[in-house]
Amino acid sequence: MTIYKSEAGAALLRRRYLDALQAWPVPREDVRVPTPEGETFVLVSGPAGAPALVLLHGSGSNSAEWAARMPALAGRFRVYAVDVIGEPGLSAEARPPLDSDRYARWLDAVLDHFGVEQAAFLTSSFGGWLALDFAIRRPGRVAALALRCPVGLGPMKKGFVVKAVLLALLGEKGRRKSVAGAVGEPESSPIVAQQLLVSANYRYRTGPFPVFGDAALERLSMPVYAVAGADDAMVDSATTKRRLEAAGAVVDLVPGAGHYLPGEADLEFLTRRAANGDFTG
Secondary structure: OOOEOOHHHHHHHHHHHHHHHOOOOOOOEEEEEOOOOOOEEEEEEOOOOOOEEEEEOOOOOOHHHHHHHHHHHHOOOEEEEEOOOOOOOOOOOOOOOOOOOHHHHHHHHHHHHOOOOOEEEEEEOHHHHHHHHHHHHOHHHEEEEEEEOOOOOOOEOHHHHHHHHHHHOOOHHHHHHHHHHHHOOOOOOHHHHHHHHHHHHEOOOOOOOOOOOHHHHOOOOOOEEEEEEOOOOOEOHHHHHHHHHHOOOEEEEEOOOOOOOOOOHHHHHHHHHHHOOOOOO
16 A cells, blocks of 8 residues: 555655755755665765764654754764655655564665765654664664654553544644644644645554563663653653663753754764764764
């Protein structure tokens, strides 16, 4: 089954994405990488000799979500913004089982294509799950993890799911209210409008994300920094903080913030790690 609800919806989302890429704020190279899971679209920016940084966006999104951050990131790193497979970007629609090693092998292929032996990862939401899975399975290839509102460290909040279903019964108004509550943004926010457009045309993954066990998290030998919204409606951020800190990570909770986090608190962490020579690509 296609990840889109209709061919017209797929064309609309792709067109919107291509329009967004027209405003990419730094020079870039668009690369289509062959992988075991199909072709993967990667935007490459920054100096060729700079430390390697891989960006993994969240579910229902694509690499356009990183555009505002690119001037700062590309000034310090060789940035590989990867369109995650099975998401509404320009990569293949494949969705391997989350309890397999196929996502790790997919990322192996992406890094190998660029000759990157080791990289730091900056991620958002589901991208954090992917990076954690990769770091647990391939610790030698991950120099540092910077996670923004990662999933997979505790169960999703049941109350949010029930409320979302009830609000959906109220039509467009209810869906807008539900999305605004999920991302922690005003109903008038362009972020809410974009997510409504995506949800109208794209099939999100069903079922919960697997939760990483304590033994798996203990294999995270690289520096880890996470930031999450204290008022995240979807994810139990307190559990995220507790479990990551037990594994040696540094975790900040942002008061009053939801699942969408503005700011660049993770940039200092990544810059410090690079300055210490923790990763070179």
